[in-house]
Amino acid sequence: MAKLLEYNATLTDRVDLTPKLSILRVKPDPSWGxxxxxxxxxxxxxxxxxxxxxxxxxxxxxxxxxxSIASPPEQKEFLEFYIRYVDQPESDNPLTHLLWPLKVGDRLYLGKKITGHFTLAKTLDPNDPRLKVFVAAGTGLAPFVSMILSYVTRGVSPGQFAVLHGASIPQDLGYRDDLRRLFASLPERYMPTISRPAMAPEWEGDVGRVETFFDDEKLEVLEERLGLKPGELEPGRCVVYICGLYGTIHNTLVRLMKRGFVPNDRLIRKELGLLDLEPTLFFEQYDNEPVLDVKNREAMEQLLAETPFAGRLVSNT
Structure with missing residues (x-):
């Protein structure tokens, strides 16, 4: 049995976007640090x-x-989290089932170390001029909200960013109003899309899973909306960050490798013979299924054959 936790934080606010999607604000005790x-x-x-x-x-x-923390570092009063209730948990003791009954004022445990490498500071030079394209599925939006709010607070133009966010229905598009305000002068830099339009006949925006923005037949349309010329969605002009589950990351990665984007995952780069190349596609994964089956040499050869990296796998074996 797992050791009981000593609670060191308080739920100070919660916004229930739907019965199974919430934004929670947590304030740590002074003893937390x-x-x-x-x-x-x-x-x-x-x-x-x-x-x-x-x-x-x-x-x-x-x-x-x-x-992932959704609030920016400049927010010093609380930490904000964007969380979905897990309907079919893999564990018999799922955390969301314990978080969901919490009311404002209730206590919980907050880990004492904030960590992670999925940040702009740890992946890019601070003066990198390229467009940062954020691709989020569901609550994978959280780290991008933190990034954009932080950089805009420090005077960085939102024009350096683009957000592609996918959800099932409009009500699941958390932070939609905030992002619309942030990108008011560049409305095409925020692209929400829903995958179940039949459940939302009033929806007039994009439809499909978020990774379908990168379908071959849609790429030029995406480039135009981003203010790019045909063919300019490439590593010399853009850096891509993806957050979510396997499907979104795998499909986006495979499609963008055809444009020359290099994934940051060291194992993937090693197995594909790409270690000498600069990563230009970064991802944070919320499940455990391998993004690429790098041990399937035939599949990897087929993948690389459609990219500028054809032949590297053979030379690396």
Whole structure:
């Protein structure tokens, strides 16, 4: 049985976007390490652990899980999280089932270390002029909200960013109003899309999973909306960040490798013979299925044959 957690934080606010999608604000105790009640510095895009004791079934002990922080580092009063209730959990002690009954004022556990490498600071030169394209599925939007709010707060133009966010229905598009305001002068830099339009006949925006923006037949349209010329969605002009589950990451990665984008994952680059190349596509994955089956040499050869990296796999074996 997992050791019981000593609660060190309080739920100070929650916004229930739907019965199964919420934004939670958590304020740590001074003992957590918050100096004078202030959240310590961290980098936008990082994550921290949340945890609960299972008081309904004490024999199951406690459970912890990492969550990306949606609030920017400049917000010193609380940490914000964008969380979906897991309907079909893999565990018999899922954290979301314990978080969901929480009310404002209730207590929970907050991990004492904010960490993670999925940040602009850890992946790019601070003066890199390329367009940063953020691709998010569902709650994978959280780190990008933190990044954009942080950089805009520091005076960086939102024109350096583009956000492609996919969800099932419009109600699942968290932070939609905030992002529309941020991109008011560049409305095409925020592209929400829904995958179940039959459930939302009033929806007049994009439809399809977020990775379908990168379908071969749609790429030129995407480039035009981003303010790029045909063929300019390439590593010399853009850097791509993806956050979500396997399907979104795999499909986006495969399609963009054809344009010359290099994934940041070291194992993938090593197995494909790309270690000498600069990463230009970064991803944060919320599940465990390998993004590419790099041990399937035949499949990898077929993949590379459609990219500028054809032949590298053979020379690397």
């Amino acid at each position: 918050a100096t004078a009640g202030q959240i310590p510095d961290f980098e936008a895009g990082q994550y921290v652990v949340l945890g609960m004791n299972n008081e309904r079934e004490p024999e199951k002990g406690s459970v912890q899980r990492p969550y």
